[in-house]
Amino acid sequence: MRMKTFAERLNKALRASDMSQAQLASRVGVSQPAIWRLASGQTSTSRRLVEIANALNVSPEWLMHGEEILNTERPSSIEVKNTDDNSYHIESLDIQTNSDIDVTASTGLSETIKGIIYTTEQANALFGNRSSKVVKIITVLSDSMSPSIESGDLIFIDISVNYFDGDGVYIFALDGQLYVKRLQSMYKKLAIISDNKKYETWYLDEEEFSYVKIIAKVLLRLSSDHQRFA
Template structure:
């Protein structure tokens, strides 16, 4: 690629970023990025920031010196500035909004039903992240977790995003489940006799022992989805 403009566009596409997303990550205004990609603006002042944001080598971006990416490098290592937003802010082109939900017991079926939490903030994810994970944004929901039964995997107060399209029971994996009208996120383990063992990740088994579900009571358990992301504050 003979020009900086061509290399920047290739780097941005490699990172799966729109011009706006690259601007947010690099701190270079989006109009400047647009002009650089059209070959209409000097780029020397922004080489390091743009290269870091895209996860490519500055030497490659500046002059085409191979390789494009450092050995062992990947775009996940590129730092991303934190961007605060309000729920009323418009979505970026590469963003999707995932609602925060609560669960309530249905009076008819006696089963838990998702309900939008009117007091909870929504979460935002990048479309490129959803595509990489094979997720459909409209099937994602976020719930708040109370208690430390799944710590350290899921700390008390964590926000967990659940893929409601994935209701297949997979041995040893985390599942969001409805069991006898109660909501849990637990690890499910199939047993040789056909029963299920419901396990908390907290190592204190005095407080959080495993509990079995016999084959006769398996119908009382319903898989609501698979947790795909956990967000929690550090102590």
Template structure:
């Protein structure tokens, strides 16, 4: 398997950009880019921006999972329209559904956070019916929770809200799942291994991979959506 440094160097070469151009594009110093390329550093708070600038898949760049998916540059945003205020008394629009939001139940993106997912507080979030239909999410199987910790940064920030599809519990390598691990609610990248084993991965390279028996975890569902506040 290639290293992060090797993948980054390859992606930069394929992009045709110089170190200086990449640094300018993601708004960090050129020496910081040079440290990543030389292997002196293997993570950056700008890793998402770097992957986007190089037009490669973030999971491939950080963990070597999947394909680089190099494609031609194209527009990556769509204007959705104005933002309307609403509260619990506002009628649902035709394209809106409400899903339970376990506001006080937090999924750990660190070393684990003990809590009970059944402790529902009555909060709800409104999501797009058409978006859920597009991704095959049944509203009756969807719940939202809060992410706690930094092991899944920079993709999932501390305090992010994530949507869980409770109907999707079959492990697909490289996908992100909410799991109950010995009473700890966690959000992690999962990968099946021989012998009924599962590898638990984090985006943050400060956290080591873990290998556990499939019997030791309960998969609560796959993470399909997230929302967070940018600094």
């Protein structure tokens, strides 16, 4: 019988793997209450989806959507079909309802735009074969990344990249504060760079970087520089 909800599938996979919620939380690096919220249906997804699926020996597709049987063949990325064959819906990133992140300050980002719809052809040109489930948008309200990203710009991000995936621009949390910065790997340290030269570059050593929670990698921006005609 097909499990209808994420919580049902998660609990089935936990039973099949003979794993407790605490053990799963430890394996994927989240708190036990975060797993409890998923298993009880209080939250319906996690940014650690791929890690949770790997730990439970199931595919991310099955865990998220129930579209595959429980098995050990796990694809490298999440592929989800849109209900409308010619539309690609991108939703705003919602930090406040994320069960894995405790952010107390997020003044640099805003959910100004609730969503954007592209045709699949446009989306493929912009995002390649990424599923709409992993592409999100959010508005940047800081000038720290100017001129690469101006205050008021929309950025498109990939929430499946919740780890350091090489040099690039990321959204990450540290000590309850949310940042959009360029991360650059250096010998035994990580540079956190603001493209705006008015802001200083700072560095984290290997131990300090373990406290960084990467939320997503920035893919591209949509400029807020509008030309008014009326």
